[in-house]
Amino acid sequence: QKEVxxxxxxxxxPEGAIVSLNCTYSNSAFQYFMWYRQYSRKGPELLMYxxxxxxxxxxxxxxxxxKSSKYISLFIxxxxxxxxxxYLCAMTPVNQAGTALIFGKGTTLSVSS
Amino acid sequence: DVxxxxxxxxxxxxxxxxxxxxxVQDMDHENMFWYxxxxxxxxxxxxxxxxxxxxxxxxxxxxxxxSREKKERFSLILESAxxxxxxxxxxASSFIRxxxxxxxxxGTRLLVL
Numbered sequence: 001q002k003e004v005x006x007x008x009x010x011x012x013x014p015e016g017a018i019v020s021l022n023c024t025y026s027n028s029a030f031q032y033f034m035w036y037r038q039y040s041r042k043g044p045e046l047l048m049y050x051x052x053x054x055x056x057x058x059x060x061x062x063x064x065x066x067k068s069s070k071y072i073s074l075f076i077x078x079x080x081x082x083x084x085x086x087y088l089c090a091m092t093p094v095n096q097a098g099t100a101l102i103f104g105k106g107t108t109l110s111v112s113s
Numbered sequence: 114d115v116x117x118x119x120x121x122x123x124x125x126x127x128x129x130x131x132x133x134x135x136x137v138q139d140m141d142h143e144n145m146f147w148y149x150x151x152x153x154x155x156x157x158x159x160x161x162x163x164x165x166x167x168x169x170x171x172x173x174x175x176x177x178x179x180s181r182e183k184k185e186r187f188s189l190i191l192e193s194a195x196x197x198x199x200x201x202x203x204x205a206s207s208f209i210r211x212x213x214x215x216x217x218x219x220g221t222r223l224l225v226l
Contacts, residue, residue, distance in 0.1 A: 008153070034213050043117070043203050043217025044156075088156065092212065099212060100146065100171060105155030 003027055006089055006104030015113045019076040023089035023104045026070065030102075033065050034090040035074045038106065044088055048074065079111045116140075117218035119204050125224045132191040134221050136204030144212065145187035146205040147171075147179060150220070156203070162187055163209060194225045 006023045013019055021035075032051055036044035048063040050056045050072075056063045062075040072091075076083055089104040120135035136145065146161040148171075158171030160179040168179050176198060180188045187206075191198055201222050205215040 006155075032213050036215075041220075043205070043219055044215075045217065046214050049213045090213075100158055100161050100169075101212070101215065103156040105153070 004089065004091060004102050004104045007107055008105055010108040010110060012110045012112065013079055015079060015081060015111055017079050017111070019079050019083070019109060019111075021074040021076075021087050021089075021107050021109070023072050023091075024070055025072070025091060025102075027091075027093065027102075028067075028070065029093040030091040031094065032092045033063070033072050034101065035061075035063055036088040036090060036103075038086045038088060040085075047087070076109075079109075081111050081113045084110050117204055117206055117216050119202075119218040119221050121221050122219060123222050123224075125226065126191075126194050127226055128195060130191075130194050130225075132194050132223070132225075134189040134191075134202055134204075134223070136187045136189070136206075136218055137185055138187075138206040138216070139185065140206065140208075140216070141184065142206035142216075143184070143209045144207045144215075145181065146207075146215065147177075147187065147189045148203045148205065149173070149200040150203055151200050159189065194223075196225050199223060199225045 034049045035047045037047045038044040053067045060077045064073040086106040088106040090101040117138045147159045148156045162181045178190045204218040207215045
């Protein structure tokens with residue numbers, strides 16, 4: 001079993017839809033959970049970051065962590081064509097030297113106008 | 114504004130050639146990373162470094178080596194390029210105290226013929 005599983009999609013939605021992107025993981029030691037967004041022909045950039053369990057909201061984006069189910073989600077409200085990108089979840093057990101992030105494979109999202 | 118630059122956007126090399134990919138960051142980050150990204154396989158960590166002259170193997174170090182002689186510069190070396198090393202190579206950097214925020218370069222698309 002891979003440490004982090006993410007459905008690659010592609011996911012196609014109309015403009016204005018609510019989008020749900022998800023990752024599951026197997027390592028219960030993960031404490032830091034991130035979502036990166038990658039536009040075509042660009043490097044990924046950090047979108048949101050959550051420590052431990054709970055929700056975090058930033059504008060149209062909400063990140064949710066359920067550690068009991070080992071499940072994280074990113075919700076996008078009122079999706080826009082500019083949200084079309086690949087979304088990668090990432091996680092790590094601790095925040096210290098010598099620790100790397102574990103990335104999911106990414107979900108490709110397409111929002112049509 | 115954090116900047117991570119990579120020496121080339123596109124590179125074409127022959128099988129057996131020695132290939133150097135360079136990455137430079139301007140934010141005094143301790144951590145630097147090299148990934149490769151392939152369709153269906155996602156981001157895979159090749160090597161990372163959390164200090165000058167320090168290096169740690171990632172998930173797929175075989176066929177690669179790295180060099181970090183200065184804090185701002187991290188080089189990836191393909192000692193003898195092979196066709197299965199055709200890929201997109203991404204460099205990233207971060208602070209040790211803020212490891213969830215990795216800043217990525219634009220990537221180098223390498224084709225090995």
